[in-house]
Amino acid sequence: MTIRRLTVAATAALVLALGATACGSGGDGDAPKSTATAGNGTAPTAGTSAGAPKASGAITVFAAASLKESFTELGKKFEAANPGAKVTFNFGGSSALATSINSGAPADVFAAASPATMKTVTDAGGAAGEPKTFVRNTLAIAVPKGNPKHVAGLADLAAPGVKVALCAKEVPCGAAALTALKAANVNLTPVTLEQDVKGALTKVELGEVDASLVYRTDVKADAAKIDGVDFPEAAKAVNDYPIAALAKAPNKDGAAAFVAYIQSPEAQQVLTAAGFQAP
Template identity: 60%
Template sequence: MTVRRVRAALAGMLVVALGATGCGGPAEPVGPDGAGPVTVFAAASLTEPFTRLGEDYAAAHPGRTVRFNFGGSSGLAAQIIQGAPADVFAAASPATMKTVTDAGEAAGPSTVLVRNQLVVAVPRGNPARITGLADLARPGVTVALCAEQVPCGAAARTALDAAGVRLTPATLEQDVRGALAKLRLGEVDAALVYRTDVRAATGLAAVEFGESARAVNDYPIVVLRTAGNPAGARAFVDFVRSDAGLAVLTAAGFQPPAGR
C-alpha cells in the first residue's frame, strides 16, 4: 500500500471515529469568513476548558462549530503527521508540538497558550498518607504514571529525577485521563498528573510538591497547514488566546504563559 493510500485510510478512519463520538457527522460547508466547523486536536488535559470555550466560541459566532479530538499529545501528533484531518493542534508540551512543526504540518509558528504543573493525585482523605514524591517509593504504595513518550510522563520523569526518587509504577498510561481512571478505580494509591486534572475531578485531592516547579509544561497551539477551514481555525485560536479565553483556562487551574 502506498503512503498516500495509508494516509487516506487513516484520515477516513479518524472521520468515522469523530462521528461516532459526536464530534463528526455529515460534512458541513465552510465559508471564506470561517463559517462552518473547526476540528481541534487537543491534549486530554484541556478537555473541560476547551469544551467550554468551544461552546462559547460557537455562541459568539453564529454558523460556526467546533469539533474536538482529545487524547495524548503524542498520539494526536502522530495522527496529524499521518494525514488525519484537523484544523488546530493544541499540545501539552513544546517537544510534542515540534514533531508536528518539523514535519511541515503547521501553517506558521506555534504560540504558548498556557502552562501546567504536576501534582500527586490521591483519593480524598489521602488514605496512603502521601505527602510528597518520596512517599511514592514506599513499599506497598502503588502509583500510576503516564508513559514517558507523552508530555505528562516526560514531566513526571523530570520531577522524579529532580527529587532523586526511583520507583516502579504499577501502570503506565497514554494520557492523564488513563492515569486518573486507575486511581478512581482503586487500582493504585496515587497518580502523577496535572493540577488541572485533579481540580476537574470529583473525589480526589492534590498533594503539591516542590519539584513540580522543575517540570512545568508549556501548552503550544497552532493552525495546521492542511486546515480545511483556515479562517475558522485562526479565529478559534485567537478566541482561546484572548483575555476571555485565558480566564476560562486559568479558572480550570492552568497558569498564564510568560508575559500575560
C-alpha cells in the same frame, strides 16, 4: 454686461471654487468620513477587525487530554459568538495526536501539552505559522479521597506497598513526571503506564492505584472524586502548551479564528480559572 450681471457671475464662480476645495480636502474635519468594511463588504462589528478570518463551518481541534474541560467550555463560547461555526474536539495524549496529524488525519488546530510534541508536527511541515504558547501547567499527586496511604510528597510514592500510575514517557505528563522524580532523586516502578493524563487519573478514581502524577488542572477538575497533593519539585517540570493552526486545515479561516480566540482575554480567564498558568 451690467454691474448686476457681473456680480452674479462672480458669486457663482466663488461658490463653485469653494465646493471644489471642500471636496478635494482630506484634512477638513467637516469632510465626510469613509466607513471601513470587513472582507465581505460590510462594516465590522465590535470586537472584530477588518480582514479578520470569518469563523464558520466545521472546525476540528486536536487537543491534549488535560484541556478537555476547559476547551469544551471554550468551544461552546466560541460557537455562541460565531453562530455559523461548529467545533469538534479530539482529546488524547499529545504524542498520539501528533502522530495522527502527521499521518494525514483531517484536523484544523493542534493544541499540545508540550513544545516537544508540537515540534514533531512543525518539523513535518504540519503547522501554518509559528505555534504560540497559550498556557502553562504543573504537576500534582492525585490520591483517593482521604489519602489513605498518607502520601505527602514524591518520596512517599516509592514506599513499599504504594501502587503508582504514571503517564508513558512519550506523553508530556509522563516526561514531566520523570523530570520531577529525577529532581527529587526518587526511583519508582509504576504498576501502569497510561497513554494520556486522564487514563492515569482514572486509575486513582477506580481505586486501582494509590497515587498518580497528573496535572494540577486535572486534580481541580476531578476534586469531587480525588484529592491532590502539591510537591515542590513540580516547579522544575512546568509544561508550556503551544497551539497552532494546521497547514492542511480543511477550514483555514475557522482554524485561524479559533487559535486567536484561545489567546483572547475571555479564553485566558476560563483557562486560568481551571488552574492553568498564564504564559
